Amino acid sequence: MRGGGVGGNNANCVFYAKSYHPIQAGSIDGTDILPHDNAIYRALLCSSAGLYDPFGDPKVKDNGGDPYCTLFVGHLSQFTNQETLHKAMSKYGRVKNLRLIRHIVTGASRGYAFVEYETEREMRRAYEDAHHSIIEGCEVIVDYNRQQLMPGWIPRRLGGGLGGKKESGQLRFGGRERPFRAPLYEPSSLVFS
Template sequence: MSREAQDDIDFQKYAVDYNPIKIGSIDGTDTEPHDRAIVRALNSEYTPNKLVQGDQHYTIFIGRLNPRTTQDTILAEFSKFGKVLSCRLVKDIVTGKSKQYAFVEYESSSSMEKALREMHKEYIDGAEVLVEREAERRLRGWRPRRLGGGFGGRKQAGQLRFGCRDRPFRRPFLIS
């Protein structure tokens, strides 16, 4: 089998495991970190929250929420796509203020897929939201943004990571 045919078989547009060096790479082939955030993610230790309940395969992450957005607003917006089993707006444990992201678990994958398609880059309370599949429990090796990982960020700041829907991996560069 040729190298090109093997690359086509091995290539995946979206991340299935979380490797900070690969996630920081355009085509997933880098072997050295190119910025400090990737080094920070490599050196960090992170254990997913064992208290989180629900099925990670039916859960979506909603980011970049307006600080004024409430859990009731999120529930109202996302229940249009199917039965919601749980909705959790993440808040700071000291101040009680929104951390501007939430998780919604659906009863079925079709409802979740529809919400992913329909709500990504839509506006809720005046803020354009990012909607992705939950990564913390789904991707082995996941690191959140605060530890230098994640997928999010702003394109202008050069913080976006590859392997997510907003910025999928490109086919590997072939050097012959």
């Protein structure tokens, strides 16, 4: 893995969790051991069966970008187009590539995009300054492109991901918006009788 992540020697130092685990992403402190949501169960099956490979995903190959210079931008308006997003994200650096994700059948925006910058420095600037900015009346979130940087990553479309809510309405944790919290209890201090 290439160095140069924010605040350290490798990209994992910028994440709130060192690797992705579907069950822990639903846990406030990362200690849950059983799936308690259908989406988490699907992500766990996908993960344990090795059904998802971010490096073999043709959708990722089409992007062809450097994951160390790419950001995820979410909570976009359905009316945001590539030109508007390009203009908004160009404030933070030179945009090399931009991919607004669209529904495969209808062509409507899915509300998120991947933006690749020319350099890591520009990407870090956008990461810090564009987060919670307003684009076409919507407050967007900006995060790293975890798909190729975080070991074990399962995308939201397969029941994984971070942020938002699961099918049951329970919040997800482990990301920028909702980092893991310290355990509510020390597992080693439990005494079973």
